[in-house]
Every structure is written in C-alpha cells, then in structure tokens.
Amino acid sequence: MLKIITVCGLGVGSSLIMKMTVENVMKQMGVKCNIENWDVGTVKGKPYDMLVTTSGFKKNFADQDNVIYLNNIVDTNEAKAKLEDYLKKNNLI
Amino acid sequence: MLNFLISLIETPAIILGLVALVGLALQKKTASEIFSGTMKTSLGMIVLSAGSGIIVSEITPFVSLFTEVFHLSGFATSSEAVVGAMQSSVAVIASTSALILALGFLMNIIIARLTPLKYIFLTGHMMWILSVTLAFILYINGFSTVLIVVIGSLLQGVLMTVLPAIAQPIVRKITGNNSIAMGHLTTLGTVTSAYIGGLVGDKSKDAEDIKLPESLEFFKDTSMSVLIVMAIFYLIVVIAAGPEKVAAFSNGTNYVVFGILKAMGFTGGVLILLQGVRMFLGELVPAFKGISDKLVPGAIPALDVPALFGFAPNSLMIGFIFAVVGMIIGMFVCSAVFGDVPLVSIIGAFFTGGVAGIMGNATGGRRGAIVSGLVYGFLLIFGSGFLYTLFDFAKYGAAGVGHDCIDVMVILTLLKNPYVGIAIIALVFVLLCWKEAKYKRSESQA
Numbered sequence: 444m445l446k447i448i449t450v451c452g453l454g455v456g457s458s459l460i461m462k463m464t465v466e467n468v469m470k471q472m473g474v475k476c477n478i479e480n481w482d483v484g485t486v487k488g489k490p491y492d493m494l495v496t497t498s499g500f501k502k503n504f505a506d507q508d509n510v511i512y513l514n515n516i517v518d519t520n521e522a523k524a525k526l527e528d529y530l531k532k533n534n535l536i
Numbered sequence: 537m538l539n540f541l542i543s544l545i546e547t548p549a550i551i552l553g554l555v556a557l558v559g560l561a562l563q564k565k566t567a568s569e570i571f572s573g574t575m576k577t578s579l580g581m582i583v584l585s586a587g588s589g590i591i592v593s594e595i596t597p598f599v600s601l602f603t604e605v606f607h608l609s610g611f612a613t614s615s616e617a618v619v620g621a622m623q624s625s626v627a628v629i630a631s632t633s634a635l636i637l638a639l640g641f642l643m644n645i646i647i648a649r650l651t652p653l654k655y656i657f658l659t660g661h662m663m664w665i666l667s668v669t670l671a672f673i674l675y676i677n678g679f680s681t682v683l684i685v686v687i688g689s690l691l692q693g694v695l696m697t698v699l700p701a702i703a704q705p706i707v708r709k710i711t712g713n714n715s716i717a718m719g720h721l722t723t724l725g726t727v728t729s730a731y732i733g734g735l736v737g738d739k740s741k742d743a744e745d746i747k748l749p750e751s752l753e754f755f756k757d758t759s760m761s762v763l764i765v766m767a768i769f770y771l772i773v774v775i776a777a778g779p780e781k782v783a784a785f786s787n788g789t790n791y792v793v794f795g796i797l798k799a800m801g802f803t804g805g806v807l808i809l810l811q812g813v814r815m816f817l818g819e820l821v822p823a824f825k826g827i828s829d830k831l832v833p834g835a836i837p838a839l840d841v842p843a844l845f846g847f848a849p850n851s852l853m854i855g856f857i858f859a860v861v862g863m864i865i866g867m868f869v870c871s872a873v874f875g876d877v878p879l880v881s882i883i884g885a886f887f888t889g890g891v892a893g894i895m896g897n898a899t900g901g902r903r904g905a906i907v908s909g910l911v912y913g914f915l916l917i918f919g920s921g922f923l924y925t926l927f928d929f930a931k932y933g934a935a936g937v938g939h940d941c942i943d944v945m946v947i948l949t950l951l952k953n954p955y956v957g958i959a960i961i962a963l964v965f966v967l968l969c970w971k972e973a974k975y976k977r978s979e980s981q982a
Contacts, residue, residue: 451840451842452756452758452842452886452887453661453758453810453883453887454810454814455660455661455810455813455814455817455840456659456660456661456839456840456841456842457839457840457842457843459660459814459817459818459821459822460658460821460837460839460840460843462818462822463821463822463825466822480814480818481814482758482759482810483756483757483758484757484758484759484760485759485807497842497843497845497846498846499756499842499845499846499849499852500756502750502753503753503756514846515715515716515843516839516843517715517716517837517839517843518715
C-alpha cells in the first residue's frame with residue numbers, strides 16, 4: 444500500500460486538511476493508500492513513498508523528488524492533477 | 537453503576553472518543569475504522585494532558601527563579617499549555633469543554649446553514665482552545681454545569697462564524713477569491729494590526745519584491761525555534777540567579793546545564809502536547825467536515841493560518857521578525873505597567889505574526905507588513921500581561937503559563953462580566969450577518 448505523509452509547520456492544522464483532500468482524491472482514483480499528517484520539524488526519519496505539503500515549504504524538501512506542493516490545500520482539482528501526474532510518472536497507477 | 541457513568545462522562549478523553557464514534561458512524565465507516573478512530577481520539581487526549589503536565593513542571597523552576605531575581609512574575613505564553621493544564625486539573629472544565637467542542641460544532645453548522653455567515657471552522661486545535669476558554673470563564677462566573685454547556689456551545693458556534701467573517705475582507709484581498717477563510721483565534725489581533733499597517737503604509741511598494749536571507753527558513757521548524765527561545769530565556773535566568781539559587785531546584789546538576797536541560801524539557805513537552813492534539817483531532821475534524829459538507833451547501837472552510845502562507849512568503853518572514861521585535865518591546869512595557877513579564881511566543885510570532893505581515897502587506901505594502909508585525913507582537917504580549925493581572929490561571933492548574941491567542945484575551949476580558957460580554961458578541965454577530973448579506977448582494981449584481 445502507498446504510504447503518504449502530509450506536512451505543515453505544527454502538524455495539526457493544514458496537514459490534516461491536506462490529508463482529507465488527498466484522501467478524497469485517492470479515493471476518486473481508486474488508489475489504496477495510508478495517509479498520516481505530520482510536522483516539518485520531526486518528519487525526518489519517517490518512512491514514506493510520497494510527501495504532500497504546501498508551496499511554502501519548497502526549500503525544506505529541495506533535495507527530494509517525491510514531494511508534491513499544493514497552493515490551495517482544499518482544492519481537490521489541483522491536488523488531483525498533481526497527484527495523478529506524479530503517480531503516472533512513477534508507474535504507481 | 538451511576539458512579540461508573542458519572543466518572544465516564546467527566547473524562548474528556550471519553551466524551552471526545554464518543555463524539556468521534558458518532559462522527560465515524562455517521563460517515564458509515566467500517567467497524568475497525570470506528571474502533572481505532574474512537575480509541576485514537578481518546579488516547580490523543582491522554583497524550584495531550586501528559587504533554588501539558590511536562591510543560592508546567594519544566595517551566596516552574598523558571599518562574600520561581602525569575603521572581604526571585606527580577607521581582608517580577610515571568611511566564612511562558614502558550615494558549616495550548618494553559619488550556620491543556622486546566623483540563624487536566626479541573627474536572628468540571630474538562631467535561632464541559634469536551635461537550636462545548638462537540639455541540640459548538642453543531643451550532644456552527646446550524647448558523648452556517650441559516651445565516652449569511654457560511655463559514656465552517658476547521659482548525660481543530662483552535663476549537664479546542666476556545667472550548668476550554670469558554671468553559672473556564674463560565675465556570676469561574678459560577679454558572680451551573682448545564683448552563684456552562686448550553687451557553688458555552690452557543691458562544692462557541694457564534695464565535696466560530698464571527699471570527700472568520702471579521703478576517704474575510706482582508707483574506708479576500710490576499711487570496712483573490714472567496715473560496716477559503718481564516719479560522720484562528722488570533723483574528724482580532726492580526727486584523728487590527730493590518731488595519732494600522734494600512735494607515736501608515738504605501739500599497740504600491742510590495743514586500744514580495746524584496747530579497748530575504750534564506751537562513752530565516754530555519755524558524756519554520758517549531759521544535760528548533762521553541763528550543764532556542766526557551767534556552768535563551770532559561771540561560772538568562774539561571775546565570776542571573778547564580779549557582780546557589782539554582783541549586784535549590786537542580787538537585788546537584790550544574791546550573792547552566794540545568795537551564796539548558798529545562799529548556800529542552802519544555803520543548804519536549806510542547807512536542808508531546810502537539811502529538812496528542814494531532815491524534816485527538818485526526819478523527820474529529822474529518823468527521824466534522826464530512827457532516828458539514830452534507831448539511832451546508834456553499835460552505836466556506838475556515839482554515840488554519842498556513843493556508844495563507846503561500847500567497848506572500850516574504851511578508852510572512854517580515855511579519856515574523858517584526859512580531860518578535862514587538863514582543864520584546866511588549867515584555868519591557870509589561871514589566872513596567874503590570875509587573876509581570878510574558879515571554880516571547882515564538883510559535884505565535886512565526887505563525888500569526890507571519891499572518892499579520894501578510895495582511896499588512898495586503899493593506900499597506902512593505903511598510904504595512906513591518907508595522908503590522910510590530911503592532912501585532914506588541915499587542916500579543918501586552919494583552920497576555922494584562923490578562924495575567926485579571927485572572928489567576930495558576931489556581932486552575934496552569935502555573936507559569938499564559939495565553940498567546942489575542943481573541944482568547946479579548947473573549948475572556950469581555951466575558952469577565954458575562955452578560956455584557958454575551959450582549960457585545962451577539963451585537964457583533966448581527967452586524968456581521970448584515971455586512972455579509974450586503975457583500976453577497978453587491979457580488980451577485982456585479
């Protein structure tokens with residue numbers, strides 16, 4: 444199963460909203476996944492296939508290519524386009 | 537049997553677990569999902585109170601030493617720590633606040649459904665802080681348990697639509713549309729600061745055109761920024777106090793090492809508290825959203841402040857820096873005016889000082905962002921110092937900590953006289969409904 448982590452500064456507010464958005468989109472696409480929300484400070488060392496965060500955190504994950512940045516955390520269309528693109532590129536769907 | 541039931545409903549961990557259970561069942565989740573969701577919500581509350589216990593015990597030596605050295609009462613500013621500690625210490629506040637959290641959300645849905653204020657408040661940790669704040673103020677005003685829950689839930693629901701509505705004109709300026717709102721207990725502070733920033737600012741010079749050093753990104757990491765700030769304050773106090781005075785607390789540990797260890801302990805407590813908050817909200821917020829999606833067509837989700845960060849990253853940093861400056865000025869002013877010293881709230885500075893900067897940039901450009909951050913930081917500390925003279929939080933388990941959410945300060949001050957406070961809140965609610973209806977009419981004509 445795909446392991447996804449959503450990340451924001453405290454790990455309690457925006458990351459939870461992103462978790463719901465991503466959950467919604469993955470359900471629409473029929474992809475099984477396990478999603479957790481977490482904070483940027485302690486996310487290092489957690490295993491995951493893909494990380495979803497806001498565009499404000501681009502510099503924190505500059506050296507990784509499995510990160511998706513959302514501009515609007517409640518916009519399922521934006522999330523769907525970006526997630527679909529990523530999953531197709533990496534042959535995950 | 538009765539005793540068993542009373543003990544059950546006096547425990548917020550269990551009440552909130554039950555709320556999650558109902559929410560999950562309404563969404564027709566599987567039995568295993570319902571079970572794990574319910575248990576995780578309850579466990580989260582337990583983890584949370586363990587975290588707030590650590591925070592209070594790690595800050596206590598600081599408070600004692602600070603008083604001894606400077607003859608002023610110093611305290612850390614974190615609303616999460618205050619309400620977490622109150623919940624663990626006062627059973628009535630604990631049980632009534634859990635019910636206010638749940639019923640307040642239903643009120644939010646009813647108001648959003650029936651009035652022009654279509655906001656659904658989804659920032660869970662802020663709902664939690666508000667629910668305990670309301671339970672506390674009604675409790676100390678001597679209301680009965682039933683009245684605390686009834687009045688508290690009504691106020692909770694009203695405030696959760698009023699606050700996003702107050703911020704919305706500026707949020708629309710930032711986001712360029714009306715699709716999201718801000719759901720946070722710092723709304724009154726950030727909006728006031730941005731308004732002042734707009735008066736002195738110049739909109740044509742946008743803060744987003746300046747280049748800022750990348751090293752500031754470091755402060756986005758909550759654990760590091762809290763640790764650094766607490767270490768600085770703890771070191772100042774242990775060094776000023778000297779080894780003899782610290783020895784009374786340190787049990788033989790070197791006084792400087794003791795200061796650093798306590799700062800780390802405090803930060804550890806904050807991290808545990810946040811983990812607890814994450815666990816207990818993880819099921820509640822999605823359940824709330826699932827219910828409101830069905831019942832309130834055209835709802836506007838009121839989100840935590842980082843939802844605005846992406847729109848103006850430079851203004852965020854400017855707001856953060858100047859909020860810290862404003863807070864330090866506030867510390868000196870408080871020590872002179874109130875004889876207490878609320879410590880800089882670094883989480884407050886980064887998240888909500890940042891939003892003050894973003895709003896300030898929207899109303900008054902570069903200068904607006906600077907002034908807005910500065911005013912916001914000052915108001916936060918000044919308000920916290922003022923509140924400390926009005927209420928004795930230590931009596932209710934929250935020793936050595938004070939609030940850092942400006943809306944909480946305003947709400948507590950207003951409700952010190954509950955009838956006046958309720959009348960003012962109701963008046964603001966009616967005014968905003970009228971204003972929002974007017975905005976909608978002008979939109980549909982355009």
